Amino acid sequence: MAKAKTPESGRRSTARRSLVTRDVLEKATQLFAEQGYESTTLQDIAEAVGVSRTALYHYVSSKEQLLEMLVEQIGFALAEAVVGLHARTDLSHEGKLREFTDLVVRQRAASPSQFRVLDQSESMLPEPWQVRHREARRQVLAELSGMIEDGIDAGEFKPLDPRVAAFSVLGMCNWVAWWYHPGPDYDVDAVARQITQSAIDMLVVEDARGPADSVRSALMMARSSLDSLERLLPSGA
Template sequence: MTKSTRKTAAESTPTSGAKETSAGRPSARRELVENEMFEQASRLFAERGFAGTNLGDIAEAMGITRPALYYYVKSKDELLAKLVEEMTEGPATEIEALAADTAADPSDRLRRIAHLITLQRASQPSRFQLLLRSEADLPPAVAEAQRAAQRGTLRHLIQVIDEGVLKGQFRPVETRTAALAVAGMCNWVAWWYHPGGEHGQSPEDVADQIAELTVAMVQQTTLRTPDTPGPKAALALLRQDLDYLERTLDEQTRDDS
């Protein structure tokens, strides 16, 4: 898209009837411009820092005037808050829904949650990096919303892994450690994945692979043999079985009470 094309799309301020669709969702034009605004803001904040970037810089990068940008956002702080909300609130709601989908087994739910997180990180790496780097600049309410979303994601991962352990689908791992490992593996994609890079993988390809690796990391195998010969390795397997038995008994006790 040329600079002049972007200017026409953004500066032709929609009339009040065209601002949103009949369903109350942003119009396609507004969504397109806001996405461009988020992309350019993320890049400039990362390059120059939040303090070193102003709305004029973002408007220039978009190929529009500063007054035209004011139609979409009134201040740099508001823009950062919108960006954080776009990165956290939507995915958090989706993750909560996936974790609560008891019609799917834990393996499928875990796979879908990992796929969702990874796809966002691979599709919008600069936005996620900015999210972490700008925590100190966030308004208190926005910062708390971000932390709540992070806690929620971890809680839902723990919930799904725990259910998989109780059903015998997953090994009796320490679920919080496993959940943190999954989150770390998905989030790290934002730093090493580059669209159109040397490996030629699309964001969807990367998300598919990370999702499968996530499930493989905790999945119970049919044949269980020690990794190394000797009594210590055999005892390690017995401890796993005892951990599973204790979790099952604890769950049964909670159900009976």
């Protein structure tokens, strides 16, 4: 007679399934990036994970489902975070811009392959998911444009076209996924600081900064300068 499942065994089973599914997505993303989405088969993914193709179906039913998972992790998660950021009342307009830029740079640096694969393979998504992905991207752009417009209306940001400025900030952040490689030459903290400062310099009216913002900006510039000096030091110095 089979033993009845306990709540504890159910939790362990759910946790294991979650871990294996995450591993499947990670291995699949690597294969998509290396050999292309269309050239990668479910058999390739199963072999990379170390399971049979039949066992793989317990976790994913198709390659399209893997892309859908990337949309959830990259597109939907960022859209939700940006909506929350725009609604915050404890940050200045500059503070929101800093938070946004830092968030996106770190996300792209942490999951560059996932972003690149989704960017290149969006047309392979089922039509409803293409629509949802585009909606998430439009929402991010709209929320960032709104934050920039709020800063312009408050006199803290330069009177630029909010949408063009938003595209510029997003471009700087997203491009990290294409060139960033972790290592001593590109510390993610230094990269995030420099790109964030570039966005601030592009948008913020210097005279509109309060004492705290001016001190914060000076500290970031000092850190950026130190990072540059450290890269000039001989190895092992």
